[in-house]
Each structure stands twice: as C-alpha cells, then as structure tokens.
Amino acid sequence: MSARKTALVVAPGRGTYGKNELGSIARLHGARFADRIANFDAQRRDRGQPTVSELDGAERFSVATHMRGDVAAPLIYAATILDFLSIDREAFDIVAVAGNSMGWYSALALGGAVSVADGFRISNAMGLNSQTHGPGGQILLQVVDEDWRLVAGLREKLLALVADIGSRPGHALALSIDLAGMLVFAGNEEGLAALLAETPPTPGRDPLRLAGHGPFHTPLMFGSSDKAKAELPSSLFGFPALPMIDGRGHIWRRFATDPAEVWDYTFGHQILAPYDFALSVQVAVKEYAPDVIILPGPGDTLGGAIAQALIGIEWQGLANKADFAARQASDPVLLSMGRAEQRGLVTAG
Incomplete structure (x- = not known):
C-alpha cells in the first residue's frame, strides 16, 4: 500500500450551498451519518427552527429561504x-485545517477545538447572530486578470479608495475578506454606494453586491459579536487536535493554545475585523507543505480562491491559471469533494 498523502483541509463559507447542492446531505451522508444528522435536527427542533433534513429535503431550492444566514x-x-x-x-x-469566513466555525470542529455537536451549535447560532448588525452589506471586486495574475496597482488603488471613502462623514467601508483574486468590501449603504460609483475599471466581472450578506468582518457587526459572547460560553472550547490557521494567518497549535483565547478571537476579532483567507492558505502551505488541499462540500466555488492564493506565492511553481490547470490534470493538488470525480479520490470505499 502506498504511503498516505498529507492534506490541508479548507472549510467553505457562505454562498456554497446552492441549487445544485439541494438534497446532497441526505444523498451523500444519510445512511452513514444518520445519528449525526439526527443530532443536528434535534438542535434545530429545540430552537423551533426547520431541521437540516427538512431544509435539505425541500422540493425546490429557494433563494429567499436557503440563502438566509440562519438557514x-x-x-x-x-x-x-x-x-x-x-x-x-x-x-x-x-496536517492542518483552515476555513473561509463562516468556514472558521466549521474549522473549529475539523480541528477538534470544539465537538462536532458543539460546532453545529456555534454555526447555527452564528447563522442567526450574523443577521444582527447595522445596515449595510458586501461588494465583491476582482483584482486578477484572465490568467489569475494580479492586475498591477489595482489592489492598492482599491484599498486606498476604500480608506478614503471610509473616512468620510456618514460613510463606513472597509476590507471584509481577502480572497486573493477577489476582494470583498463591506460597509453601510452610503459607503457601498460610493464604492460602486467610484470604483476604477476591474477585470473579469462588474462589482457584485452579495445578496443577503451583511457588513461582515467590520465593526458594524458589533451586535453579532455581543450576542455570540453572551450565548456561546468559552467552556465549549478545548485544545485543538490539529493545527488551525485563522483569518489573520495565525496558527493555533495543540500544545500552545489557550482555549479561552480561541473563543475570544472567534467571537471578537473574527467577526469585527477583516478575514484574510488568502493569507491563511499561504501560511498553511508554507508551514505544513501538504501534498494536497482538500476542499469539502458543499459546492466547489472556493476552489478558484484557493488556486489564486497558491499562485500569489508561486507555490510549487504555479504562476498562473494555465499552470494550475495543467497541474490539476496531471497530479491534482486541489481535491474538491463537491466534484464527483475528485470526491472519489478522497472518500473511503
């Protein structure tokens, strides 16, 4: 039998359970993990919420329902x-785990800092708490060209523009998530309107207002942070079994971690300050040199951001989109479980 490959596992965040994923939890896991799903359902039922099984088993996907934070x-x-x-x-x-934005709550359970059941409790509560914020939302802007290389100077121009807008009276605007090839900015309605009006030309796509998203990872989320700290005690947290790389690129190691500090980061900085997803991936691959990166479902939309983060540091010679595609065809470095052909390379049996 060949030696095991080392793997970094990256948990996806909001926007990844879509129309194509409807029914996937029951289809892929209903038989093997019935007890786990029953626990999740019971937690939802106890709070008077529709269960995971009911939502996953809906007759059709509803943007108004399934894209809402608490669902x-x-x-x-x-x-x-x-x-x-x-x-x-x-x-x-x-060898390590990471996550994107809301995926950090999943990463806590993947890394063993909280139990699987408590990870669901946290994610479920934060889905509801994430709707507790000041008025505003998020806008996504692309900063790489068709070859997935940074457009010279564009990132710096956007960050300078956002800083200027955010300093204006009545305007709130800041970097929310760094996705390597895309930047997500968040703020109040005045700040977002100014960004849309003044953004320089960007490649690939027009600026995109993310439907149903609040001003995540900014001080406008103070209500969410306060509710989380009041509702979710530090006693839920323990020592991680695996290294966890957070949205600052900080590594939480098993024997050098204070669980109370993970709690404070999770419901403080992680909610109120920018989430540097690209840096978390880059730190993870530099520190742990995994043979592969595994992206669990739902979906596989985070794959591009992971690839662009690797290209950003020319990891293992990957310098552009063509390099990444060639590597995926010959010896895949990214295994997305949302893709059937790659899922088969990852799962047992």
Whole structure:
C-alpha cells in the first residue's frame, strides 16, 4: 500500500450551498451519518427552527429561504463536517485545517477545538447572530486578470479608495475578506454606494453586491459579536487536535493554545475585523507543505480562491491559471469533494 498523502483541509463559507447542492446531505451522508444528522435536527427542533433534513429535503431550492444566514450556516456546516468525516484516513494524513469566513466555525470542529455537536451549535447560532448588525452589506471586486495574475496597482488603488471613502462623514467601508483574486468590501449603504460609483475599471466581472450578506468582518457587526459572547460560553472550547490557521494567518497549535483565547478571537476579532483567507492558505502551505488541499462540500466555488492564493506565492511553481490547470490534470493538488470525480479520490470505499 502506498504511503498516505498529507492534506490541508479548507472549510467553505457562505454562498456554497446552492441549487445544485439541494438534497446532497441526505444523498451523500444519510445512511452513514444518520445519528449525526439526527443530532443536528434535534438542535434545530429545540430552537423551533426547520431541521437540516427538512431544509435539505425541500422540493425546490429557494433563494429567499436557503440563502438566509440562519438557514445557510447549518446546512453548510453539516455538509462540510460530514464530508470531513468521510475522508479516507488510510489515504490522507490531515496536517492542518483552515476555513473561509463562516468556514472558521466549521474549522473549529475539523480541528477538534470544539465537538462536532458543539460546532453545529456555534454555526447555527452564528447563522442567526450574523443577521444582527447595522445596515449595510458586501461588494465583491476582482483584482486578477484572465490568467489569475494580479492586475498591477489595482489592489492598492482599491484599498486606498476604500480608506478614503471610509473616512468620510456618514460613510463606513472597509476590507471584509481577502480572497486573493477577489476582494470583498463591506460597509453601510452610503459607503457601498460610493464604492460602486467610484470604483476604477476591474477585470473579469462588474462589482457584485452579495445578496443577503451583511457588513461582515467590520465593526458594524458589533451586535453579532455581543450576542455570540453572551450565548456561546468559552467552556465549549478545548485544545485543538490539529493545527488551525485563522483569518489573520495565525496558527493555533495543540500544545500552545489557550482555549479561552480561541473563543475570544472567534467571537471578537473574527467577526469585527477583516478575514484574510488568502493569507491563511499561504501560511498553511508554507508551514505544513501538504501534498494536497482538500476542499469539502458543499459546492466547489472556493476552489478558484484557493488556486489564486497558491499562485500569489508561486507555490510549487504555479504562476498562473494555465499552470494550475495543467497541474490539476496531471497530479491534482486541489481535491474538491463537491466534484464527483475528485470526491472519489478522497472518500473511503
């Protein structure tokens, strides 16, 4: 038998459970993980919420329902954690975990800092708490060209513009998430309107207002942070079993971690300050040199951001989109469990 490959596992965040994922939790995991799903359902039922099974088993996907924070968060967590538990540990040695934005709550459970059940409790509560914020939202802007290389000077121009807008009276605007090839900015309505009016030309796509998203990872989320700290005690947290790389690029190691500090970061800085997803991936691959990166479901939309983060540091010679595509065709470095052909390379049996 060949030696196990080392793997970094990256948990996806909001926007990944879509129309194509409807029914996937029951289809992929209903038989093997019935007890886990029953626990998730019971937690939702106890709060008077529709269960994961009911939402996943809906006759049709509803943007108004399934994309809402208090619904999207538990569905994404359930799909992610059950995919993680399906990884063939005889084939892969998981060396570290990370996550994007809301995916950090999943990463806590993947890394063992909280139990699977408590990870669901946290994700479910934060799906509801994420709707507690000042008025505003998020806008996504692309900063790479068609070859996935940074457009010279564009990132700096956008950050300077956002800083200027955010300093104006009545305007709130700041970087929310760094996705390597895309930047997400968040703020109040005045700040977002100014950004849309003054943004310089960007490649690939027009600026996109993210439907149903609040001003995540900014001080406008103070209500969410306050509710989280009041509702979710530090006693839920323990020492991680695996290294966890957070949205600052900080590594939480098993024997050098204070669980209370993870709690404080999770419901403080992680909610109120920018989430540097690109840096988290870059730190993880530099520190742990994994053979592969595994992206659990739902979906696979985070794959591009992971690839662009690798290209940003020319990891293993990857300098552009063509390099990444060639590597994926010959010896895949990114295994997305949302893709059937790659899922088969990751799961047992």
